[in-house]
Amino acid sequence: MVVAHLPIPYLTIRMAWRVVDPRLVEMGRVNGARAATVVRLVLLPPLRRPLAIAAALLFVSALSDPSIPAVLRGRVPTLAHTAYIEVIAWGGEGTAALIAVLLTLPVLPVLLALWRGRDPNALADHWQGLSPSPRLVLPRSVLVQACRALSVLVLAIVLTLALAALITMFRARGSLLTPMMMGAIGSTVRYAVAALLLSVPVGLMTAWASGRGSTRLARNVDLLQTSLLLMPGTTLGIAIFLAYGLGTRTPLGELPALVGGASLASGSVAIVAVFMAPAVPMVHLAARAGQRQVPVPVLETARVLGAGRRRVAVGLFLPQTGALVAATGAAVVARNIVSVAPVVFVSTPDAPMVASFALDLLDRAALEQTFALAAVVALLVGGASALVAGASATVLGARRRPA
16 A cells, blocks of 8 residues: 555655745755755745645545455455455445445545635645755655655555566466457547547536635635545545436436446446545646646736637647646546556446456456456556657646756
């Protein structure tokens, strides 16, 4: 779990430190301030709110992720893995519903604190960068050396796993890449792209509505999107499985089942829905951060000179939000390709997914095919990650030299 969730606090800290002027750090060091003093007075204050949100996201993700316990064959039983077993193997809908409710309890205090906060821009401001990240020379200590050693160890583990997957794949010379495996990969990519094509306009529309409305409306919409982003994936998957596993009566008639082999469109509607649930909030927050990169005087001047909504959107907002939304979209696709929860609760044999196929391979102890699947998926996710890194560097100003 440490290896899987380490990028979240790393990226959070990197993004939050971009609101710090690097000259403040340099000035403090020139005036004789120690590194610990600079961290306490300059670098820690901007980290309070983003680290609180990241900690909540980490805790909820670790608590509601059934993939790692499932791969470890349930040797360490968790709520999420128990829910997965009850839904998939035993059909214990009552137990699964109870676990879905329990998994939401840790999120409630975080959501309450966010909704009671007074700063309406606190959620979107940390997605944008105002300056390059400050450089800091940390003092020599046992804690710093231990953190560096842990970082090298984590990197070595990831590289070793990737190398093992590539070696196994090359030894097999493609014989492990069965049509069923390629079909699962292709199906997952298609659903991920379809969810992205639907999530981007929805997220942009909510961001545009927030920008056009009052400050209170913008704050409420931002908080609603963040609440959806913090919702445990296992809870979402169980909720859709229980609510739409059978036909639903509506005033306009009976809605066919959305989950199951005989469901509407073979479960495609449910799969796209669970992929869109985290994608729309991410696109919304990225677009809101891009909107705030446009200086208010420039926007007011354009409106005074008679620029219409279309010209303002194309000339001012699109250059600031386009690359950031593109980077977020690539991250959404990469996340959906490898996501286990909530897709394992709604996937069907007619719509094979990478997560379900990988768990099935592990159940049959087909380790070589599992490594081959991991290698192919790693190449896909690596390509999407390269797009994320390139677009993020352009947006955040990493390639721009300070004036």
